Amino acid sequence: MLAYTLTRLVYLALVLAVMSVLVFLVTQAMPGDVASMIAGQFASKEVVDAIAVKLGLDQPLIVQYGHWAAGILRGDLGRSLVLEQPIAPILLEALGRSLVLAVVALAVVAVVGIGLGVLAAVRRGKLTDQLVSGVSYLGIAVPDFFWAIVLVLVFGSYLKLLPTGGYAPITDGFLPWASHLVLPVVTLVLMLLARIARLTRSSMIDVLQTNYVKFARAKGMPESVVILRHALKNALLPTITVLAIDFGLILGGVVVIETIFSYPGMGRLLLFAIQRHDLPLIQATILIVSAAYCLANLTADLLYAFVNPKIRHGMRAS
Amino acid sequence: MMTAPQARPAVSPVVASASAPKPAPLLDVRGLTISYGNARGTLRAASDVGFAIRPGEVMGLVGESGSGKSTIAMAILDLLGGGGRVDSGEILFDGTDLRKLPASERRALRGDRIAAVFQDPFTSLNPALTVGRQIAEPLIQHKGLSPRQAAVRVEDLLAEVGIRDPRRVAAAYPHELSGGMQQRALIATALGCEPKLLILDEPTTALDVTVEARIIELLAKLCDSHKLSALFVSHNLGIVNRICQTVTVLYGGVVVETGATGRVLSRPAHPYAKGLVAALPRITADRRHRLPSIPGTVAKLSGSPAACVFAPRCPFAEETCRSRPQAMLTDGDGDGVRCWKADALAGTPWPDEEATGLRRPRTGETAETRSAPLVEVDHLRKIYGASRSILPWLRRAGTVAVEDVSFTIGRGEVVGVVGESGSGKSTIGRALLALTEPSAGTVLFDGADLTQQVKRGDQTLRRRAQLVFQNSAASLNPRKTVGAAMDRPLVLAGRADAEERRKTIAGLLTRVGLPAAYADRFPHELSGGERQRVNIARALATDPDFVVCDEAVSALDVSVQANILNLLAELRDEMGLSYLFITHDIAVVSHIADRVLVVYGGTICEEGPIGRVLRPPYHPYTEALLSAVPRLAGDGPEAPRILLEDAATAPGGRGCAFAARCPRKLGAVCDEQAPPVHETADGHRIACHIPLATLAERAAVFPELADADALPR
Missing domain, CATH: 3.40.50.300 (P-loop containing nucleotide triphosphate hydrolases)
Structure with a gap:
């Protein structure tokens, strides 16, 4: 297990190194010149050049990358050009908010999705199964922004039960914090639920047909034990992977949903950075998003091993 | 319709008590009819099946794929599933009709009074739970043991099924155990609550021959010491011969013959049973003959049979056989046969289509082979x-x-x-x-x-150089017709003319005994045997x-x-x-x-002309392998079986690959040095540390092998 984790961490570092080069190059290739943007529309060439020299933009790309990468390794993500502040605290704040959104949404999706999937598999072909399939299809087929708008209209504008946007830190009290989360979470759940429910259903159906489930029944185990102890643990493997990818997705920012609900997470931060051509902020944000994604996947693989003793032992052997 | 009173096998208690005071059956299945239904229609899996198992008796339920044998076993366990449904009949267990019990009571019986072991040990244990926990489950469920009490009992059970290190095995996950160990663990699970009846559904089919021999030995011993009754579902007549006192032969969901194992396998009365026994490849048979075979394939029934189910493939069939269903003819001893001609055919063997036709003498090849x-x-x-x-x-x-x-x-x-x-x-x-x-x-x-x-x-x-695989279905693309599958190698071989290719395909299909029209069929429309013929035809396509x-x-x-x-x-x-x-x-x-290589752990341990390999001197592994070959009653005496230990570790290292399991291991030399190869003049080679003369002292496993047969052809 340790060797496996070590290997994965080495790969993770490699992926991030490659990612950092790509991010750096792509942002350099973006239209517009940072120095002239900062200097403003009417600045003279001398002023623009002075800014470029100050930012080190006159140096070769490889040197610029070296400076940037070395800074990141020291934990210095640079300064935002537009906000004129160090990037790290801004990013951390946004990441924290995205984390809250991801954890709450994923917890709901996991519990409800796996539950519905198991229910549909056990009642395969019956009304419950068709209902679950139908409803989850509706969730997946209609775009997320539609649900977002519907929710805003119903709960915010007509019923006036919930705030339609924004964010309240938990220091303001639990209720304001939670009430701001409800609508984005529900939208995310609608978006992600179908896939989890359907995936769980199909792998559960496969597992229910295995010999060990048949043997558990032949031992006279009650159906609840057969389903929960014997089948579910094995059926969850693919679901875990997808949940982890979804986690990385939300953590990396869900631009549309964050925009509609004015939720100040990673998605909105990235959008802001791109619109304002804030190069250091774009670079740092994308890098952190990639890292979050990779870590989520690593967590999934480790969880996978935890659930599946065969993999766990294979790792020990390696 | 088979409503005649004698349609029931003779072993029903009424008939049995008339002849001898036999104890009442523990399991008495009567008139069991099972069908599978789906959108396309219903399929009859078992028609009016009846048999009885007395206390302490092991009954073999034999038949080929599609005969309904596993379906019947599952029906007894109430685990049919997949659209299967019992239409009528009684399943009397200890006098109670199981079909009249609510599902919860049947579940309570399962694993407690009626326990089961299934075919594939590799998939019958849950990969995510320890073996010990899985064995303990029924003890906790049915006997109300605490997990701690159950753990103690689990170790006793594992020891009883011959596992030397019960504590380690109980804590292990299934993938850490060999197939034989897994099957032992499953048997331990079944024994846990001291059941009265075991349902064994092909319990050794997935295992290696030497492991199978040990598991059968164990099952026979346990049934004896625990006074267990068992229903032993199998396609393997040799295994049935070893462990079962009585046997019931199924064909197309119908019981065609039932009786004492020795009698049924040595003097089968029903034509199908005759064919089945004749078609079994035997080591002792004259290999220059073709094997007798049963032509055709099993017909699928959708309702009650309107004629003898075996009539389409029966060489003795007459008009009467095709016009009305057969009734079970019984005698007082518990033997029954579903064929009105059984008495008339009593002395007639299964016809050998080429009884006189020896294989063509093979000429001129020997010299070429050598050169x-x-x-x-x-x-x-x-x-x-x-x-x-x-x-x-x-x-x-x-x-x-x-x-x-x-x-x-x-x-x-x-x-x-x-x-x-x-x-x-x-x-x-x-x-x-x-x-x-x-x-x-x-x-x-x-x-x-x-x-x-x-x-x-x-x-x-x-x-x-071409290849034919084991799995006939998986080696054909389900979306391609037989003709398209065979066309591909021809195109690759540069045969441009489509018309000519079509003729070649037709010719190849005819060559392997299939109608040329099969070129337009899809693989799923063929039976397993037909698909394997197509695979052979395809392999032959490039000549x-x-x-x-x-x-x-x-x-x-x-x-x-x-x-x-x-x-x-x-x-x-x-x-x-x-x-x-x-x-x-x-x-x-x-x-x-013509020649055989016996391989173990990636090395050749014995090689030689087949006639030589089947006779001493044997490599110890070959000897164990041969002694594990199940034999039918009437085939001659059973050789003393050499039972190998389960493999504890994978073969490898410097010594003999077989050293860890060898019953004749000499000592450290076997572990440390690669065995020398003894070679005789006729090309017989044995890799073993034991001197050839000592190996030659062993008795032949098949003493009846004719001397002439031993000569290399």
Whole structure:
């Protein structure tokens, strides 16, 4: 297990190194010149050049990358050009908010999705199964922004039960914090639920047909034990992977949903950075998003091993 | 309709008590009719099935695939599932009709009074739970034991089924155990609550022959010591002969014969039973004969049979057989047969279509064989999973699949490779076809290095070497017609004319005994035997010299297997093909091979003409393998069985691969030094530390083998 984790961490570092080069190059290739943007529309060439020299933009790309990468390794993500502040605290704040959104949404999706999937598999072909399939299809087929708008209209504008946007830190009290989360979470759940429910259903159906489930029944185990102890643990493997990818997705920012609900997470931060051509902020944000994604996947693989003793032992052997 | 009172087998208590004071049956199945329904219609899986098992009795339920034997076992357990439904009948267990009990009470009986062991131990244990926990489950559920009490009992149970290290095994996950150990664990689970009846559904079919022999021994011992009754579902007549007192033969969901095992297998009364017994490949049979086979395939029923179910394939069938269903004819001793001609046919054996027709004498090949072998394998070695990596903890030495194997195959020669799973036999076959690259050593095909040629992109030699797999269904693309599947190799071989290709395909299909019109059919429309014929026809499409048959008949029913073996033998005789015939079944290989390689742990432990390998001197592994071959009553005396220990570790290291399981191990020398090869003049080679003279002192496993047969053909 340790060797496996070590290997994965080495790969993770490699992926991030490659990612950092790509991010750096792509942002350099973006239209517009940072120095002239900062200097403003009417600045003279001398002023623009002075800014470029100050930012080190006159140096070769490889040197610029070296400076940037070395800074990141020291934990210095640079300064935002537009906000004129160090990037790290801004990013951390946004990441924290995205984390809250991801954890709450994923917890709901996991519990409800796996539950519905198991229910549909056990009642395969019956009304419950068709209902679950139908409803989850509706969730997946209609775009997320539609649900977002519907929710805003119903709960915010007509019923006036919930705030339609924004964010309240938990220091303001639990209720304001939670009430701001409800609508984005529900939208995310609608978006992600179908896939989890359907995936769980199909792998559960496969597992229910295995010999060990048949043997558990032949031992006279009650159906609840057969389903929960014997089948579910094995059926969850693919679901875990997808949940982890979804986690990385939300953590990396869900631009549309964050925009509609004015939720100040990673998605909105990235959008802001791109619109304002804030190069250091774009670079740092994308890098952190990639890292979050990779870590989520690593967590999934480790969880996978935890659930599946065969993999766990294979790792020990390696 | 079969409503006649005698439609019930004679073993029903009424008849039985009339003849002898036998105890009341523990399990009495009466008139059981089961069907599977789906949108396309219903399929009758069992029609009016009846049999009885008395306390302490083991009854074999035999039949081929589709005979309904497993369905009946599942119906007794109330685990039919998948649209299966019991239409009528009674399942009396200890006098109670199980069908009248609510589902919850039937569940309470399962695993407690009626326990089961299924076919595949590798998939019957839950991979995510420890073995001990799975054995403890029924104890906790049915006997109300605490987990702690159950754990103590689990270790006792594991010890009872012959596991030497119960504590370690109880804590292990299933994948850490060998197949034999897993099956022992399943048997321990079944025994836990001291059931009265065991349902054994092909409990040894997935196991290696030597492991199977040990599990059967264990089951027989346990049934005896625990006074257990058992329903033993199997397709393997030899195994049934070993463990069952009575046997019930199923065909197409109908009981065709029932009676004492010795009588049914030595003097079968029903034509189907006669055919089944005749079609079984026997080591002791004269190999120059074709195997008797049963023509045709099992018909699927949608309702009650309107005629004798076996009539379409029966060589003795008359008009009467085809116009009305057969009633069960019973005598007072518990024997029953569902054939009105049974008495008239009493002395008639299953007809051998070519009883007089010996295989064509094979001429002129011997000299050629000696001069230039078709395939030469020299010091072949294959390692899987070796990896080099910059990360030190990822470097791996790999697993040795084949270790220093050398042999030749002559033109027109059939070389059998016998070994158990993991012996490297399939890897040898793949290396010969350049489907896997040897880690060391060379494979010469007709004097050229096939692997190097294929690497250079030259496919000409590969066309001359083809492959037939075990799984007939999986080796055909389900979306391609038979004709399209066979067309592909022809196109690749550069045959441009479509019309000419079509004719070739028709010719090939006819050659393997299928109608040419089958070219337009899809694989799912064919039976298993027909699909395997298509696979053979496809292999022949490029006019090869050499075919590797990798367990090509292993998945087929006995009657179909005989058909395919005959076909392969014919093709060899007529087209001068060479085969590498890979199998785990030494009886099958003895029927077709000229020479045999016995492989264990990636090494050849014995090699020689088939007649020599079947007689002493034996390699200790060959001897165990031969003694594990199940025999039918009437085939001669059973040899004393040599039971091997379960493999504790994978073979490997410097010594003899078989050392860890060898019953005749000499000592440290076997572990430390590679065994020397003893070779005799007629090409018989044995790799063993035991001197040849000592090996030759052992009694023959098959003393009745004719001397003439022992000579190399």
